[in-house]
Amino acid sequence: MNVLGSNELSENVINRNLCTGCGACIDLCPYFKSYRGKTAMLFSCALPQGRCFAYCPRLEVDLDYLSEKYFERPYNSDPLGFYKSIVTSRAGKKFTGNNFQSGGTVSAIMYFALEKGYVDGAVLTGQESILPIPRIVMNPEDVLSCTLSRYTAAPTLSAVNRAIEEGLSRIGIVSTPCQTLSTAMLRANPLGEKDFTDPVGLVVGIFCTWALDFRVFEPFIASRVDINTITKIDIPPPPAEAMEIYTNNGNKIQIPLEEIRNLVPDTCSYCMDMTSEFSDISVGVLEGDPGKNTLIIRTERGKMIVDEAAREGYLIVDDMPEINLEHLKWAAGNKKKKALLKARKNGMVNNRGKDKISYIRLNNETLEEIIV
Amino acid sequence: MSYLTDNQNKDYLLMGNEAIARGALEGAVSVASGYPGTPSSEIIEALSSVAKERNLYVEWSINEKVALEVAAAASFAGLRAMCVMKQNGVNVASDFLLHLASSGTRGGMILVACDDPGALSSVNEGESRTFARLVEIPLLEPGDFQEAKDITKWAFELSEEIRNLVMIRSVTRMSHASGNVRYGQLPDTHARANFRFDGPLSDPETGPVVSMIVGASELQHGPQQEKIKKAAEIFEDCPFNTYEGPEKPELLIITSSACNLYTREAISLLDVKDRVGILKLATTWPLPPKLMKRHLSCTDRILVVEEVLPILEENIKILAAEMAHEIGPKTFYGKNAGNIPSIGELNPDIVASALSSILDVRYETGSERFAEEAMLLVETMAPVRGLTMCPGCPHRASLWSIHNALEMDGRKGFVCGDIGCYVAGVFPGGFNTVKTLHSMGSGSGIASGFGKFKQFGMDQPVVAVCGDSTFFHAAMPALANAIHHKSPFTLMILDNRGAAMTGFQPHPGTPVNAMGEETPSLDIAEICRAMGAKVEIRDPFDLEETQQTIHHLIEHQEGTKVLILRQACALSPERKDKPKYKMEVDEEVCLGENCGCNRFCTRIFACPGLLWDEEKGVSKINDIICVGCGVCADICPAGAIKREEVV
Amino acid sequence: MPDNLLKDPYNIIITGVGGQGNVMASKLLGNMLVGRGYYVTIGETFGASQRGGSVMSHMRISGKSIWSPQIPEHKADVIIAIEPVEGIRVLARYGNLTVKLLCNSHPVYPSSVIRGEAYYPSPEEIETSVRNMAPDTTFIDATGEAVSLGNPILAGVVLLGTLCGTGALPLNRKDFHESIANRLENQQVELNMKAFDTGFRLLKN
Structure with a gap:
């Protein structure tokens, strides 16, 4: 893999507004900081190679290399990536949380993985008011305070870096697609460190079509509702076309999604991945049923944990209706195609030659299949 | 006595x-x-x-x-x-x-x-x-x-x-x-x-x-x-106007001040005292016309040696023009003719060079080979000593927090500065934070202006810095102006307890006066509050607290805010030779040049109290000049810099 | 006025970095010489001294008159460098093949060097190249001696002792004692005398 340093990262990602704010470069060093959803480079570290660059999901993402590593074959054009099976799911009776999103599958799985020791800590995203705050959770009960979606970009991966520093070796991660991609890059030991061991125990990826810039979203919401009264923000599955904001006085405010889409940062339009393709398990809403999730099982480990969680009553799984699968594939394929076309148009794909930095690299055959 | x-x-x-x-x-x-x-x-x-x-x-x-x-x-x-x-x-x-x-x-x-x-x-x-x-x-x-x-x-x-x-x-x-x-x-x-x-x-x-x-x-x-x-x-009869030289000098040099000493030395270096006369004037305005006429009449060639502007030269020329019919035409040498540089201070060598070309005598400063080798020696062996702040300077900590908060804020905020040790904020030693620098208190006035340009689409956060002495000297009117016009900027008063740059002279905020008597000290915070500003006070050595406060102040754009960053100068009697901490670097923990650090303390924070041990590849404390402020312990990403309280 | 100078004017430059006691050293030396009846002119450059800048005192000693507070290029007779690289800087501009250089070997690194942007020569490199330019050079660990006496600021006084030890100036221990006796507290006088004696002896051995 082509790994450069902080200057190249800053120049090619931050300065070009391509940063997703995922937090992959945060808490590795004192040079990068995340503040209110935005990543900033305070100074140049001047090293020719750095982990910040190596982990960045907007630089030198070699999809074939990662596919070979995690799925033992080159990247292909399936809109949902590689997977073993797709089911629907919701939290089972053994999971005691109540204020969660859709079916509560993500929280239930992480709760279960922590309780059973499949992970020795979980990196989740909590919040202060509506500002997302990355958290390292060691106790299953603490999962319950990190169950909500925020729809804004969060530097969650900074907590992964901290967890590694603290010596955790089987970290459970709940991540958006860009964060899932970065995690996959981190686990590939891109700098070839000698005594490297994979610090990750389980990756639960979540579906994502965009994440808002907190600094844009906050004033937008604040002009409509007192932020301190918000208890939950939700975007129910299609066909509903609205963001719903619940407040502690029992009110629910609806904002048409059309208005929200105007706020979506440009960097999301370069994202090829809707379903967190390099996870163990991916979870999203289920079209037409706000009480359930779509669950994509991708790896052996993912399958084992889902099966066991279902067996022990933490999770209830069911068959995925064909029509839902079709819609999901269409949506994911569409996102992938549009993103790749845009990236290619802007000279960000498969650049060759020294000093040529690419955002993404993939085999030509797959590339052609995606963009037709 | x-x-x-x-x-x-x-x-x-x-x-x-x-x-x-x-x-x-x-x-x-x-x-x-x-x-x-x-x-x-x-x-x-x-x-x-x-x-x-x-x-x-x-x-x-x-x-x-x-x-x-x-x-x-x-x-x-x-x-x-x-x-x-x-x-x-x-x-x-x-x-x-x-x-x-x-x-x-x-x-x-x-x-x-x-x-x-x-x-x-x-x-x-x-x-x-x-x-x-x-x-x-x-x-x-x-x-x-x-x-x-x-x-x-x-x-x-x-x-x-x-x-x-x-x-x-x-x-x-x-x-x-x-x-x-x-x-x-x-x-x-x-x-x-x-x-x-x-x-x-x-x-x-x-x-x-x-x-x-x-x-x-x-x-x-x-x-x-x-x-x-x-x-x-x-x-006309002032005893401090003197002439030395031949009765009819080939060249008359008119000079004053320190240039008098340079000129004397230049004449001696070139051994031309038989050809050149020096009229050393103590009374340079108004020029005594009779005295001037006497001397101007004695020669046709006149060199004026002075520093900065050609004021003496011009005044002499006016007189010479008025007296032209009596004293005849003159050839003038000086700044206007390019014999004397129009900028910078003079010295004997510069005057000697000017004289050597005017009189056509050779001026050798020494062996050319020595000079050439010397030049090479300096280039290869004498790294430039740039302006920076002292070890343990509170301004370094203040500018650090301001820099980091503005970078994290990400809206291209900037600092308007003025005169004080914090002028180093223009340079890497102060993290290139200060973006305007003029006269005493002018950063505050300029910020007062910048703050008002929202209607023209300017939403960059505006910060001004001034010192405690500067606050009283000239920043107060600017602050009043800003508050009155609701200019949304943050004035950060870097209060290091005295006019530190010039040697700790007292000001209205200090409890003593020039004669060492106790005097009422005016409370800067109360003054600002009374003017109507929202005021916070922090110790800049508490980096986290300071940075949080700065974030808070620059995020909320309404109104003029004041943050007093109070910590005594490292050279102040209060802190000099009284280190708070004994500092040490744990070599095992120091990340050195690895990813995750790359000499963050010496390369970026760059307090002169820190050194880089080339052989071991770790940082170390320069015990001879470290004053034990303890701040570097807080910036070390690995926790390798330890501080132990001095009891 | 006495006239037992090796040269008139006799030109000495004391150089170092702000905070090393440069100005104090030139004052002490100047007072000793005025006490002996000489004309002394000192030019100081210390505006930026407190901020780690180069500091330089030009001293002219004469039996005849005041001289320019700046020494012409390559006309120094003695250079006292409390910091080696500052010694190089001054040597290059004001030195010559016969200049006597007394150089503290203890470096004070410029911020560009601490940052890693500039190179600071090794003691061996400094010694070789300086001796090449100025054969009459003596290196002294004045800061080391001063630290063992309790305060690095005494390095300048150690070097003054060394200068007096060379016999280049008509000055002795008594002159030094007189110049500090009525300016410092007793305890300080004792400490300064110790530093002076340490420097004085260094060259004798």
């Missing part, structure tokens, strides 16, 4: 500034005031050290204008008074200066302005001599250390004779240089002050003292011009 008040018949080694102070004492000064500024500060310091012994009133005023007003009051009350400032200060005082020159003085009064040719310790290379002409007062320039003393004493008499202010101009190489001085007698110290105002307005001794009466220029401007004419007459 101080050596300044000795009365022995022997030579003393005095700094030019001390010589001026001694001259003031011999001239029976009673009141001295000033505002600190290099290279002028030692004059007031010297006088304050003998204030009790000599029954003086000495003060460090809030700014130069007020200083001049305080000294003027003494003169109006019949006392001899001296006011001292650096060149830039004369600009500050100039409004009152014009009025004072117009109303005239009573007790002998001197304005001492210290210029800094080459801007050795200034942010610009200004010229104060222009003011003498501008406000029509006599100008004196001492040409050595003995003269610095003698001219000061003489200036009081001159002032009383013409009933107006006299300006003495010194330069760094006079003020901050030292040489032998022989003392004269110290007078009795029984001056009495009494302000008389019962006489008619037209009586300069007994009437009210008022500047220009509207529409009646003949009442004051006329007499004022008579005074300057009288000064010119007195200057």
Whole structure:
């Protein structure tokens, strides 16, 4: 893999507004900081190679290399990536949380993985008011305070870096697609460190079509509702076309999604991945049923944990209706195609030659299949 | 007893500034005031050290204008008074200066302005001599250390004779240089002050003292011009204007101040004293016409040697033009002809080079081979010593937090600075944080303007910094302006407890005055609150708390906010030689040049108290200069820098 | 005025970095010489001294008159460097093949060097190249000696002792004692005398 340093990262990602704010470069060093959803480079570290660059999901993402590593074959054009099976799911009776999103599958799985020791800590995203705050959770009960979606970009991966520093070796991660991609890059030991061991125990990826810039979203919401009264923000599955904001006085405010889409940062339009393709398990809403999730099982480990969680009553799984699968594939394929076309148009794909930095690299055959 | 008040018949080694102070004492000064500024500060310091012994009133005023007003009051009350400032200060005082020159003085009064040719310790290379002409007062320039003393004493008499202010101009190489001085007698110290105002307005001794009466220029401007004419007459016989050289020199050099010493040395270096004469003028404005005519008549070629602006040169040329029919045409050399550089300070080599080309004699400074090798040696072996802040400087911590908060904020916020040690904020040592830098307090005024440009689409956060002394000097009006106009910026007052840059002179916020007496100290925070600003106070050594506060202040864009970052200067009596912590680097933990650090402490934070151990590849503490502030422990990403409290 | 100078004017430059006691050293030396009846002119450059800048005192000693507070290029007779790289800087501009250089071997690194942007030569490199330019050079660990006496600021006084030890100036221990006796507290006088003696002896051995 082509790994450069902080200057190249800053120049090619931050300065070009391509940063997703995922937090992959945060808490590795004192040079990068995340503040209110935005990543900033305070100074140049001047090293020719750095982990910040190596982990960045907007630089030198070699999809074939990662596919070979995690799925033992080159990247292909399936809109949902590689997977073993797709089911629907919701939290089972053994999971005691109540204020969660859709079916509560993500929280239930992480709760279960922590309780059973499949992970020795979980990196989740909590919040202060509506500002997302990355958290390292060691106790299953603490999962319950990190169950909500925020729809804004969060530097969650900074907590992964901290967890590694603290010596955790089987970290459970709940991540958006860009964060899932970065995690996959981190686990590939891109700098070839000698005594490297994979610090990750389980990756639960979540579906994502965009994440808002907190600094844009906050004033937008604040002009409509007192932020301190918000208890939950939700975007129910299609066909509903609205963001719903619940407040502690029992009110629910609806904002048409059309208005929200105007706020979506440009960097999301370069994202090829809707379903967190390099996870163990991916979870999203289920079209037409706000009480359930779509669950994509991708790896052996993912399958084992889902099966066991279902067996022990933490999770209830069911068959995925064909029509839902079709819609999901269409949506994911569409996102992938549009993103790749845009990236290619802007000279960000498969650049060759020294000093040529690419955002993404993939085999030509797959590339052609995606963009037709 | 101080050596300044000795009365022995022997030579003393005095700094030019001390010589001026001694001259003031011999001239029976009673009141001295000033505002600190290099290279002028030692004059007031010297006088304050003998204030009790000599029954003086000495003060460090809030700014130069007020200083001049305080000294003027003494003169109006019949006392001899001296006011001292650096060149830039004369600009500050100039409004009152014009009025004072117009109303005239009573007790002998001197304005001492210290210029800094080459801007050795200034942010610009200004010229104060222009003011003498501008406000029509006599100008004196001492040409050595003995003269610095003698001219000061003489200036009081001159002032009383013409009933107006006299300006003495010194330069760094006079003020901050030292040489032998022989003392004269110290007078009795029984001056009495009494302000008389019962006489008619037209009586300069007994009437009210008022500047220009509207529409009646003949009442004051006329007499004022008579005074300057009288000064010119007195200057014809001034003992401090001297000539040395042949009767009919091939080249006449006219010079003053430290340039006198450079010129003498240049003549000696070239061994041309038989060909060249030096007219050393102490009275450079107004020029005494008869004296000038005498000397200008003796030669056809004239070189004027002076620093900064060609003021002497131009005044001589005007006289020469008027006298042309009597003295004949002249060839002038100097700044205008390009023989003398128009910027920077001079030295014997520069004058010798000019002379060598004018007289066509060879000037060799030494062996060429040595010079070439020396040049190479410096290039390869002598890394430049750039301006930075001292080890343990609170400004480094303040600018660190400001820099980081603005970068994290990400809206291209910036800092408007002014004059103080924090000028280093322009450079890497201060993290390149300061983006405008001008005069005292001007960062606050500029920020007050920047804050109002939202209607033109400007949403960059605006921060101004000023020091505690600067706050009183010139930032307060700017802050009032900003609050009144609801300009949304944050003024950060870097309060390091005194005018640290010039040597801890007191200001209205300190609990002592120039004479060491206890005085009420004005509370900066309360002043700002009373003005209507939201005020926070933090210790800049608490990086996290400071940075959080800055974030909070710059995020909320409404109104003018003040953050006082209070921590004493590392060189202050309060902190000097009193380290709070013993610092140490744990070599095992230090990440060195690895990803995750790459010498963050020495390369970026770059406190001179830290060193990089090339062999071990780790940082270490420079125990000889570390003052133990402990801040680097908080910036180390690995926790390798340890601090242990000194008990 | 006495006239037993090796040269008139005799030119000495004391150089170092702000905070090393440069100005104090030149004052002490100047007072000793004025006490002996000489004309002394000192030009100081210390405006930026407190901020780690280069500091330089030019001293002219003469039996005849005051001289320019700046020494012409390549006309120094003695250079006292409290910091080695500052010694190099001054040597290059004011030195010559016969100059006597007394150099403290203890470096004070410029911020550019601490940052890693500039190179600071090794003691061996400094010694070789300086001796090449100025054969009459003596290196002394004045800071080391000063630290063992309790305060690095005494390095300047150690070097003054060394200078007096060379016999280049008509000065002795008594002159030094007189110049500090009425300016410092007793305890300080004792400490300064120790530093002076340490420097004085260094060259004798």
